[in-house]
Amino acid sequence: MILAVLFANSEGNILVERFNGVPAEERLHWRSFLVKLGADNLKGVKNEELLVACHKSVYIVYTVLGDVSIFVVGKDEYDELALSEVIFVITSAVKDVCGKPPTERLFLDKYGRICLCLDEIVWKGYLENTEKDRIRRLIRLKPPSEF
């Protein structure tokens, strides 16, 4: 299960947070934990360079893309490698929508699109789509090109 996908700006403010199977009372804890993890480790990290951590049986893979930091949390079959696949799909979709690693402003301008992409990528905790071209078409309600 992909437990959470979270986007924050460089100051640690939340831009998008989506939880799956995490009780409401634990979300605040996760949010602050992830933001702190990012603040401690993401300084000076190159775009899309992946960082990884694990806490008990939960894995976290995170990175920066432009002004935005992205965190993905998973457990069981979504171990560090599966999550790196998920985050790769997310970063490429975001880049695709924004045309480049986004500034915070650009990210917010394309907010609706990005939400649609996330909707195509993660379906209540499961990875659904993995190719950015297909995702680009799906969010416009167009059938995948290979079809």
Place this chain on the structure above:
Amino acid sequence: MAQPLVKKDDDRDDEADYSPFLGIEKGAVLQEARVFNDPQLDARRCSQVITKLLYLLNQGETFTKVEATEVFFAVTKLFQSRDIGLRRMVYLMIKELSPSADEVIIVTSSLMKDMNSKTDMYRANAIRVLCRITDGTLLTQIERYLKQAIVDKNPVVASAALVSGIHLLQTNPEIVKRWSNEVQEAVQSRAALVQFHALALLHQIRQNDRLAVSKLVTSLTRGTVRSPLAQCLLIRYTSQVIRESSNINQTGDRPFYDYLESCLRHKAEMVIFEAAKAITELSGVTNRELTPAITVLQLFLSSSKPVLRFAAVRTLNKVAMTHPMAVTNCNIDMESLISDPNRSIATLAITTLLKTGNESSVDRLMKQITNFMSDIADEFKIVVVEAIRSLCLKFPLKYRSLMNFLSNILREEGGFEYKKAIVDSIVILIRDIPDAKESGLLHLCEFIEDCEFTYLSTQILHFLGIEGPKTSDPSKYIRYIYNRVHLENATVRASAVSTLAKFGALVDSLKPRIFILLRRCLFDSDDEVRDRATLYLNTLEGDGSIVETDEEVKDFLFGSLEVPLANLETSLKNYEPSEEPFDINSVPKEIKSQPLAEKKAPGKKQTGLGAPPSGPPSTVDAYDKLLSSIPEFSSFGNLFKSSPPVELTEAETEYAVNVVKHIFDSHVVFQYNCTNTIPEQLLENVTVLVDASEAEDFTEVASKPLRALPYDTPGQTFVAFEKPEGVSAVGKFSNMLRFIVKEVDPSTGEADEDGVEDEYQLEDLEVVAADYVLKVPVSNFRNAWESMDPDSEQVDEYGLGPRESLTEAVNAVISLLGMQPCEGSEVVPNNSRSHTCLLSGVYIGNVKVLVRLSFGIDSTKEVAMKLAVRSDDISISSAIHDIVASG
């Protein structure tokens, strides 16, 4: 770092770069949502409003029930618009709002229409939305469409239906299970993602049907799997099948191993890693099977991708727990990871190195770790401290540098858990390595001079009281202890008083001076401190009026309670204040074993990952304590070995019984662990009648019945036998459980007065030669062999008759002797005609034994074996030959 929980819009005032959501406010956005009701819909404007709503929701904002309902109804109006972009937003918005059951009805018809639409993308999205918001009744109505969608030729539609199926399986399993045929078809799909989703769903549908999973794996491992993700799933399911089948076929190969091994050459790293991990987790994995997996993991260690490095080192760390030698090849790569910028990777590398390192590398390693410790968090430090503790126990000669390291980090800043881990480690080292005692105690003394944790101070003071008086110069600790009386809080002061008293009681030369110090404590401001000082002064200075002899004083101060603390706690809690004082003799002395619930769990959840569930490390200690607390067995001397429990009943029977064989020099004690699984019964006076007619050397000398065995509370009964000293007597015992059974009223839990005597047949039990040998490894077999007296060597040759393979012959001899295979020599390379296997162990009477076995197999599969034994006692060498000759 900025406040993480502040919303984005609160802290921006830069005009040029303002956020599109600047000043966004829920109330205003809800007002704006009224545009959804306009007769002339402005699709662009509506999309913007939905984006704002999504922004609010994605920041953790919640809508009240009324607000959500209002927005939901408004959004449903948007189905009228033909704008595709807007429609896509509407689908998302409905999912986000997750409307309640009575509201869903409003959109069902629109969604049903979309689900039958000619536009594929409408179908896919409508399926996803419907499945998200639907309940069981609606699901039966749309089931037909979903089944069609699963085999739809558009992969997006098929995936939408399959992923929906995965979710619906949780809530409506009986419906989803009816889709097996369609899902089965989708598994063969040419679209990679469809195959991935179908495989996941099919496995979930069939996960309880072993045969079906096995068939699925068999067919797919032979066929083509298109996406790396699906391949990873298949590898996971394959290891599940391997775990459950657990039989190695006739050629000595594991089923499906070849498949896993072939995945190591896949082009996707994800698949390679998954296969490597699966191989390392095979139960009873051999070195030959491990090697290719370790090789690819070693390559990953130097990957440029942190995730791969992390995954590899995490897996190797696990392997190092069970097969440290297999990982040593990677040590150089791992040493370079100590400086990895990702601290998780560095910590894992260090702890792995600590597990696999050899004696000569300890100093170098400690140097590297010292630099590393300053910049990691406490939780990582604890892991490192624990690893250092085990390393020190493994290489006691290196205690000096390891103890120094621990004392250095003890002085640095750190939280309670971290400090506790260090103190615990030092205490363990002091206990297990006599040479480390004095320096360790001094380190602890220095630590309490400046320790902010009361719990740790009192623990150390207590420990000083036990160990300090036994050192060569006990007086040097007094200063540290007495300082506590001046400088600390009442709890620590009271502990310090007790510790001082212990020194006074045990070291006569210090007694007068201790008394002076204790008298000063009589003026303490705290009651407990004064009371303790008074008590100790009166007992130690005693004129005979309070206690009679010096021995009694020591017994009073140092004597243990002789009852397990947990039992004492329970009894005290149950004690109701009355005229009758609490009687410590009424506290049960039996150590409670694990309750029924826990015991059943491993059978069900047996994952087979890593090592088999072994008992806690202190099992032998616990057995030793338990047995010596039983007067009948206290004269048997030191416990030599306790076997793992042998089940004497089938699983799921009325009474579950297993037995542990405890071997002493001239006695054997059988500990029968019994569990009553019938709530309506209470068993009393439980004994096991043992018939030893097929075990001539054994004579029953004692038996200890179990007074009562209530439901689900395990208890033990014991039977002890005498046997000739030092002889590895063998024999077969038949067992009958005898007891008085009483009916229990389930409503009140009370048992009937009268009971009926009954018996229950248990399986037979054997004492075999291997029970008299402890598996004790040696690190360098050749050195150990050469350091033993060559005159003690006895050599002979044996014919083992026709065997399936060399592996089978080697395993048979190892289990016959019950000794520890050394240097991986238990693994026979494929197709080899001869093999040498090295074994080490300790024979009863603490005699070290080394064995060199040379096997040869001919074309008719006849196996011949040469057995060479060296031991500290030549008679033991012959005894080993006797075991083989009679086996």
